[in-house]
Amino acid sequence: MLFQVRMDVKIPSDMPADVANEIKAREKAYSQDLQRSGKWRHIWRLVGEYANFSIFDVESNAELHDILTALPLFPYMEISVTPLCRHPSSIRENDI
Amino acid sequence: MLFQVRMDVKIPSDMPADVANEIKAREKAYSQDLQRSGKWRHIWRLVGEYANFSIFDVESNAELHDILTALPLFPYMEISVTPLCRHPSSIRENDI
Amino acid sequence: MLFQVRMDVKIPSDMPADVANEIKAREKAYSQDLQRSGKWRHIWRLVGEYANFSIFDVESNAELHDILTALPLFPYMEISVTPLCRHPSSIRENDI
Amino acid sequence: MLFQVRMDVKIPSDMPADVANEIKAREKAYSQDLQRSGKWRHIWRLVGEYANFSIFDVESNAELHDILTALPLFPYMEISVTPLCRHPSSIRENDI
Amino acid sequence: MLFQVRMDVKIPSDMPADVANEIKAREKAYSQDLQRSGKWRHIWRLVGEYANFSIFDVESNAELHDILTALPLFPYMEISVTPLCRHPSSIRENDI
Amino acid sequence: MLFQVRMDVKIPSDMPADVANEIKAREKAYSQDLQRSGKWRHIWRLVGEYANFSIFDVESNAELHDILTALPLFPYMEISVTPLCRHPSSIRENDI
Amino acid sequence: MLFQVRMDVKIPSDMPADVANEIKAREKAYSQDLQRSGKWRHIWRLVGEYANFSIFDVESNAELHDILTALPLFPYMEISVTPLCRHPSSIRENDI
Amino acid sequence: MLFQVRMDVKIPSDMPADVANEIKAREKAYSQDLQRSGKWRHIWRLVGEYANFSIFDVESNAELHDILTALPLFPYMEISVTPLCRHPSSIRENDI
Amino acid sequence: MLFQVRMDVKIPSDMPADVANEIKAREKAYSQDLQRSGKWRHIWRLVGEYANFSIFDVESNAELHDILTALPLFPYMEISVTPLCRHPSSIRENDI
Amino acid sequence: MLFQVRMDVKIPSDMPADVANEIKAREKAYSQDLQRSGKWRHIWRLVGEYANFSIFDVESNAELHDILTALPLFPYMEISVTPLCRHPSSIRENDI
Numbered sequence: 001m002l003f004q005v006r007m008d009v010k011i012p013s014d015m016p017a018d019v020a021n022e023i024k025a026r027e028k029a030y031s032q033d034l035q036r037s038g039k040w041r042h043i044w045r046l047v048g049e050y051a052n053f054s055i056f057d058v059e060s061n062a063e064l065h066d067i068l069t070a071l072p073l074f075p076y077m078e079i080s081v082t083p084l085c086r087h088p089s090s091i092r093e094n095d096i
Numbered sequence: 097m098l099f100q101v102r103m104d105v106k107i108p109s110d111m112p113a114d115v116a117n118e119i120k121a122r123e124k125a126y127s128q129d130l131q132r133s134g135k136w137r138h139i140w141r142l143v144g145e146y147a148n149f150s151i152f153d154v155e156s157n158a159e160l161h162d163i164l165t166a167l168p169l170f171p172y173m174e175i176s177v178t179p180l181c182r183h184p185s186s187i188r189e190n191d192i
Numbered sequence: 193m194l195f196q197v198r199m200d201v202k203i204p205s206d207m208p209a210d211v212a213n214e215i216k217a218r219e220k221a222y223s224q225d226l227q228r229s230g231k232w233r234h235i236w237r238l239v240g241e242y243a244n245f246s247i248f249d250v251e252s253n254a255e256l257h258d259i260l261t262a263l264p265l266f267p268y269m270e271i272s273v274t275p276l277c278r279h280p281s282s283i284r285e286n287d288i
Numbered sequence: 289m290l291f292q293v294r295m296d297v298k299i300p301s302d303m304p305a306d307v308a309n310e311i312k313a314r315e316k317a318y319s320q321d322l323q324r325s326g327k328w329r330h331i332w333r334l335v336g337e338y339a340n341f342s343i344f345d346v347e348s349n350a351e352l353h354d355i356l357t358a359l360p361l362f363p364y365m366e367i368s369v370t371p372l373c374r375h376p377s378s379i380r381e382n383d384i
Numbered sequence: 385m386l387f388q389v390r391m392d393v394k395i396p397s398d399m400p401a402d403v404a405n406e407i408k409a410r411e412k413a414y415s416q417d418l419q420r421s422g423k424w425r426h427i428w429r430l431v432g433e434y435a436n437f438s439i440f441d442v443e444s445n446a447e448l449h450d451i452l453t454a455l456p457l458f459p460y461m462e463i464s465v466t467p468l469c470r471h472p473s474s475i476r477e478n479d480i
Numbered sequence: 481m482l483f484q485v486r487m488d489v490k491i492p493s494d495m496p497a498d499v500a501n502e503i504k505a506r507e508k509a510y511s512q513d514l515q516r517s518g519k520w521r522h523i524w525r526l527v528g529e530y531a532n533f534s535i536f537d538v539e540s541n542a543e544l545h546d547i548l549t550a551l552p553l554f555p556y557m558e559i560s561v562t563p564l565c566r567h568p569s570s571i572r573e574n575d576i
Numbered sequence: 577m578l579f580q581v582r583m584d585v586k587i588p589s590d591m592p593a594d595v596a597n598e599i600k601a602r603e604k605a606y607s608q609d610l611q612r613s614g615k616w617r618h619i620w621r622l623v624g625e626y627a628n629f630s631i632f633d634v635e636s637n638a639e640l641h642d643i644l645t646a647l648p649l650f651p652y653m654e655i656s657v658t659p660l661c662r663h664p665s666s667i668r669e670n671d672i
Numbered sequence: 673m674l675f676q677v678r679m680d681v682k683i684p685s686d687m688p689a690d691v692a693n694e695i696k697a698r699e700k701a702y703s704q705d706l707q708r709s710g711k712w713r714h715i716w717r718l719v720g721e722y723a724n725f726s727i728f729d730v731e732s733n734a735e736l737h738d739i740l741t742a743l744p745l746f747p748y749m750e751i752s753v754t755p756l757c758r759h760p761s762s763i764r765e766n767d768i
Numbered sequence: 769m770l771f772q773v774r775m776d777v778k779i780p781s782d783m784p785a786d787v788a789n790e791i792k793a794r795e796k797a798y799s800q801d802l803q804r805s806g807k808w809r810h811i812w813r814l815v816g817e818y819a820n821f822s823i824f825d826v827e828s829n830a831e832l833h834d835i836l837t838a839l840p841l842f843p844y845m846e847i848s849v850t851p852l853c854r855h856p857s858s859i860r861e862n863d864i
Numbered sequence: 865m866l867f868q869v870r871m872d873v874k875i876p877s878d879m880p881a882d883v884a885n886e887i888k889a890r891e892k893a894y895s896q897d898l899q900r901s902g903k904w905r906h907i908w909r910l911v912g913e914y915a916n917f918s919i920f921d922v923e924s925n926a927e928l929h930d931i932l933t934a935l936p937l938f939p940y941m942e943i944s945v946t947p948l949c950r951h952p953s954s955i956r957e958n959d960i
Contacts, residue, residue, distance in 0.1 A: 001253050002140060003275070004149055005336065012301055013876055013939070031185045042151075042191055044098060044180040047925050048869065048932040048943040052183055053100055061193050061335050062277040068336040075301070079336040083195070083275055084140040085254040087148055089127045095138055097925050099947070101816065108781055109204055109267070143253050144197065144260040144271040157815050157865050158949040164816040171781070175816040179867070179947055181926040194332060196341055205396055205459070223377045234383055236290060236372040239445050240389065240452040240463040244375055245292055247330075276332040279340055281319045287330055289445050291467070293528065300493055349385050349527050350469040356528040363493070367528040371387070371467055373446040386524060388533055397588055397651070415569045426535075426575055428482060428564040431637050432581065432644040432655040436567055437484055439522075468524040471532055473511045479522055481637050483659070485720065492685055541577050541719050542661040548720040555685070559720040563579070563659050565638040578716060580725055589780055589843070607761045618727075618767055620674060620756040623829050624773065624836040624847040628759055629676055631714075660716040663724055665703045671714055673829050675851070677912065684877055733769050733911050734853040740912040747877070751912040755771070755851050757830040770908060772917055799953045810919075810959055812866060812948040820951055821868055823906075852908040855916055857895045863906055 001057065002041070002084040002095070003064055007077050008051040026072040039067060055084075097153065098137070098180040098191070099160055103173050104147040122168040135163060151180075193249065194233070194276040194287070195256055199269045200243040218264040231259060247276075289345065290329070290372040290383070291352055295365050296339040314360040327355060343372075385441065386425070386468040386479070387448055391461045392435040410456040423451060439468075481537065482521070482564040482575070483544055487557050488531040506552040519547060535564075577633065578617070578660040578671070579640055583653045584627040602648040615643060631660075673729065674713070674756040674767070675736055679749045680723040698744040711739060727756075769825065770809070770852040770863070771832055775845050776819040794840040807835060823852075865921065866905070866948040866959070867928055871941045872915040890936040903931065919948075 011020055034040035042055040058064045068079055086095060107116055130136035138151040154160045164175055182191060203212055226232035234247040250256045260271055278287060299308055322328035330343040346352045356367055374383060395404055418424035426439040442448045452463055470479060491500055514520035522535040538544045548559055566575060587596055610616035618631040634640045644655055662671060683692055706712035714727040730736045740751055758767060779788055802808035810823040826832045836847055854863060875884055898904035906919040922928045932943055950959060 003253075003335075004140070028185045032187050035185075035187045042188065043183040043186050044100070044191060045183040045929060047179040047181055047867075047929045048945045053178070053180065060277075061195075061275040064275070065277045065333060065335045081275055081336045082149070083143040083253040083256070083273055084149065085143055085252075085257045087139045087141040089124045089131075090139050091128050091131045092138065095140060099815075099925075141257060143195075143257045144273045156949075157867075157947040160947070161813060161815045161949045177816045177947055179925040179928070179945055181924075181929045196332070220377045224379050227377075227379045234380065235375040235378050236292070236383060237375040237449060239371040239373055239387075239449045240465045245370070245372065274341070275335040276341065277335055279331040279333040281316045281323075282331050283320050283323045284330065287332060291445075291527075348469075349387075349467040352467070353469045353525060353527045369467055369528045371445040371448070371465055373444075373449045388524070412569045416571050419569075419571045426572065427567040427570050428484070428575060429567040429641060431563040431565055431579075431641045432657045437562070437564065466533070467527040468533065469527055471523040471525040473508045473515075474523050475512050475515045476522065479524060483637075483719075540661075541579075541659040544659070545661045545717060545719045561659055561720045563637040563640070563657055565636075565641045580716070604761045608763050611761075611763045618764065619759040619762050620676070620767060621759040621833060623755040623757055623771075623833045624849045629754070629756065658725070659719040660725065661719055663715040663717040665700045665707075666715050667704050667707045668714065671716060675829075675911075732853075733771075733851040736851070737853045737909060737911045753851055753912045755829040755832070755849055757828075757833045772908070796953045800955050803953075803955045810956065811951040811954050812868070812959060813951040815947040815949055821946070821948065850917070851911040852917065853911055855907040855909040857892045857899075858907050859896050859899045860906065863908060 001059065003056045003058065004082045004084055005054045005056060005064075005068065006051065006080050007054065007071075007073075008049070008079075009073055009077055010050075011073075011076050023072045030070070030072060034067065039063075097155065099152045099154065100178045100180055101150045101152055101160075101164065102147065102176050103150065103167075103169075104145070104175075105169055105173055106146075107169075107172050119168045126166070126168060130163065135159075193251065195248045195250065196274040196276055197246045197248060197256075197260065198243065198272050199246065199263075199265075200241070200271075201265055201269055202242075203265075203268050215264045215268075222262070222264060226259065231255075289347065291344045291346065292370045292372055293342045293344055293352075293356065294339065294368050295342065295359075295361075296337070296367075297361055297365055298338075299361075299364050311360045318358070318360060322355065327351075385443065387440045387442065388466040388468055389438045389440055389448075389452065390435065390464050391438065391455075391457075392433070392463075393457055393461055394434075395457075395460050407456045414454070414456060418451065423447075481539065483536045483538065484562040484564055485534045485536055485544075485548065486531065486560050487534065487551075487553075488529070488559075489553055489557055490530075491553075491556050503552045510550070510552060514547065519543075577635065579632045579634065580658040580660055581630045581632055581640075581644065582627065582656050583630065583647075583649075584625070584655075585649055585653055586626075587649075587652050599648045606646070606648060610643065615639075673731065675728045675730065676754040676756055677726045677728055677736075677740065678723065678752050679726065679743075679745075680721070680751075681745055681749055682722075683745075683748050695744045702742070702744060706739065711735075769827065771824045771826065772850040772852055773822045773824060773832075773836065774819065774848050775822065775839075775841075776817070776847075777841055777845055778818075779841075779844050791840045798838070798840060802835065807831075865923065867920045867922065868946040868948055869918045869920060869928075869932065870915065870944050871918065871935075871937075872913070872943075873937055873941055874914075875937075875940050887936045887940075894934070894936060898931065903927075 031040060031043065039056060039058060040054060041057050044053050046053065056064055056067065058067065068074065071077065127136060127139065135152060135154060136150060137153050140149050142149065152160055152163065154163065164170065167173065223232060223235065231248060231250060232246060233249050236245050238245065248256055248259065250259065260266065263269065319328060319331065327344060327346060328342060329345050332341050334341065344352055344355065346355065352369065356362065359365065415424060415427065423440060423442060424438060425441050428437050430437065440448055440451065442451065448465065452458065455461065511520060511523065519536060519538060520534060521537050524533050526533065536544055536547065538547065544561065548554065551557065607616060607619065615632060615634060616630060617633050620629050622629065632640055632643065634643065640657065644650065647653065703712060703715065711728060711730060712726060713729050716725050718725065728736055728739065730739065740746065743749065799808060799811065807824060807826060808822060809825050812821050814821065824832055824835065826835065832849065836842065839845065895904060895907065903920060903922060904918060905921050908917050910917065920928055920931065922931065932938065935941065
């Protein structure tokens with residue numbers, strides 16, 4: 001079951017650089033694990049913004065919530081979630 | 097080069113059903129041709145809305161504009177375009 | 193799996209009253225069937241508005257989309273969908 | 289008498305973790321007491337957000353205001369209140 | 385129990401003047417009956433707009449909904465409802 | 481001459497409680513003096529919000545501005561002012 | 577007593593040109609009479625828009641409302657009103 | 673050449689009062705010099721807000737920008753600029 | 769003196785194609801005349817939208833207003849105007 | 865390939881002046897290098913605002929993202945990007 005998620009990151013300007021870097025390193029590892037598992041299907045950067053559009057493939061709303069709130073950057077993000085479903089014109093079997 | 101595009105369809109309520117159906121049939125064929133060519137990578141329906149999120153892979157802004165304005169439903173759509181680029185955490189080689 | 197849905201109804205002012213009444217009667221029957229089946233858990237009227245807040249319990253995004261787009265009033269509605277999950281403070285076992 | 293309430297929580301980033309945890313523990317206990325009493329009928333988490341949709345069943349506007357302003361997290365919340373009433377299509381006797 | 389209600393009137397430009405006048409006359413009579421009964425405590429015009437701010441004193445959300453949807457101009461209004469309660473600084477016993 | 485005023489209070493989270501309490505006490509006294517004088521006709525709390533809707537009866541725009549900017553909480557408020565006039569359907573002689 | 581008023585004109589596209597011209601001629605005469613009387617102090621066009629910013633000098637909210645609702649173009653306007661008062665830095669005696 | 677300018681002032685709450693007062697005194701002197709020169713034609717206070725509407729008469733966009741960015745309060749303001757021109761109904765020769 | 773102008777075109781869906789085409793042909797000729805004269809410096813299409821961003825170089829606000837309101841498509845456009853001036857980092861002598 | 869970019873600068877009020885000046889000096893040098901290379905075609909100041917409208921000519925979305933995120937002021941900017949393409953009425957060969 002697919003969801004589009006937009007995440008905007010706002011790291012407080014007074015966070016020390018090494019703290020920020022450590023959080024970002026954990027975020028990257030966490031994201032790549034989920035990508036490898038197939039849960040986090042796509043992640044794209046928005047040009048000129050510290051933000052991404054992502055596509056998640058999860059079993060339930062609850063699973064998506066657990067994934068998102070466990071993001072190391074979650075406390076510094078604004079997140080919006082849009083449920084998706086198969087488009088009748090799609091030719092891709094797995095875009096559902 | 098990737099772009100996210102959101103399309104909201106508003107067909108006038110006084111359009112005869114057969115006219116609307118003929119336009120929608122052409123829209124579907126046009127979309128599927130572009131999907132097969134690889135230009136229109138993804139198309140998803142937003143749950144509960146007559147709208148889609150799509151991902152296009154084009155050579156240039158101009159190519160995307162030509163594709164979008166040639167949509168049979170273009171006169172009845174609101175379209176917003178967001179340029180994307182590779183996310184540094186992405187593990188997919190072709191998500192660029 | 194639960195979703196909150198807000199529906200705002202805008203019936204065109206030039207629709208004949210009997211046509212509107214027939215659609216509304218079908219809408220009511222359709223809604224009550226889904227309520228009896230447990231898919232449409234709650235429906236409340238917003239005070240002073242021709243609109244409702246509803247809670248749906250469905251298997252998937254796709255099922256919700258099919259239910260909503262089959263509403264007899266669907267062509268005359270604006271719909272927004274918010275995915276929900278269990279709140280950690282909830283004491284109700286089935287509010288998930 | 290029913291009200292839908294949306295609460296968005298914004299805890300200041302410089303609040304010490306133990307202070308935050310103590311407030312959240314009181315919030316949970318307070319919420320569960322009100323749920324058991326029937327005043328706070330439902331509480332759902334919005335997927336991906338530190339926010340909830342709730343349904344309250346109170347005697348009056350004043351009672352709802354007293355309940356909301358006594359929330360331990362009230363100083364850190366944005367709250368919006370929507371009065372509800374029975375929907376003519378509802379089949380649930382107590383959804384009023 | 386008090387509610388603030390804002391009503392914005394948008395009469396279609398193609399409604400014949402006598403039809404509009406007849407509806408407005410019924411609206412006025414209906415409003416004045418409710419004012420005399422004490423249900424509709426105040427009604428003020430917004431300067432330069434075809435709109436009003438009103439204060440209603442009703443027993444319940446349901447009563448307010450019934451009053452508003454029975455307005456002769458209801459099909460041509462946008463209405464927003466804000467529940468009120470006594471302000472701790474108020475010196476007026478009946479502003480509750 | 482009547483004006484509707486909405487005031488939203490945002491006290492900085494780092495203001496010491498005794499400072500805040502002293503300002504609020506002065507605010508209450510100031511408001512009640514103006515209520516007794518007839519200048520501040522009504523004040524209602526918005527349910528669930530640290531905000532009020534008020535009705536002022538003043539001689540001029542300038543008098544209203546002087547009253548509002550002298551509020552002890554003025555530096556911590558967002559204020560919006562809407563000029564009102566008598567509604568042609570009003571039956572209250574003094575609602576002007 | 578001064579008010580800033582913004583007026584945006586939206587004449588229906590199906591209004592015959594001679595009807596529109598007749599209304600605009602009456603609007604101009606009406607506006608110029610009020611300008612000569614001193615009630616309508618200033619009127620400026622917004623560049624590129626069918627809209628104006630105006631300054632009115634009236635005795636009361638009610639007088640302003642009467643002036644605005646008597647505009648021949650009133651049924652085709654969106655109007656917003658902002659009450660003004662003397663700025664403490666102003667050197668113009670009559671800008672009050 | 674005329675421009676309407678709205679300025680909203682937001683002085684940080686932690687600025688010492690004497691610093692704020694010194695800036696405001698310079699702001700007032702600067703504004704009055706420009707008023708006397710005819711560049712700053714009008715300045716009005718918005719009722720209930722720490723904001724003004726002003727009319728500037730300048731030779732060019734660049735001159736207006738230089739004037740605005742030299743305001744002592746400029747770092748603490750939000751400014752919006754609207755270019756104006758003569759309204760065809762205006763009877764004032766210099767309102768251009 | 770430079771201005772950025774955004775124009776969004778909304779041609780009514782019931783305008784006959786030949787009428788629309790004739791207006792668009794006049795619009796194009798008019799635009800190209802102004803481009804050749806140097807008044808209309810740039811015009812770009814927004815990807816996926818029936819809209820343009822343009823840069824105008826005019827003597828005054830009034831000249832810009834006259835140019836814009838004489839556009840054959842003016843009655844079917846929404847226009848927003850932003851005054852520009854030289855950026856201190858610009859290396860282009862004529863970008864002023 | 866052209867993009868319009870709007871940048872709004874918000875430097876924290878507690879940044880020391882010499883730090884801010886050093887960043888601004890690097891920003892200017894960086895911008896001018898890109899202007900000389902032809903990548904940053906235009907940069908204009910918005911009158912009265914600490915913001916610019918710019919036109920970039922880049923090979924790809926990725927190149928634009930790299931340019932923007934390397935801006936010395938990037939952490940203090942809000943940036944919005946609009947893809948452009950040649951307008952069919954343009955007479956400038958290089959406005960593509």
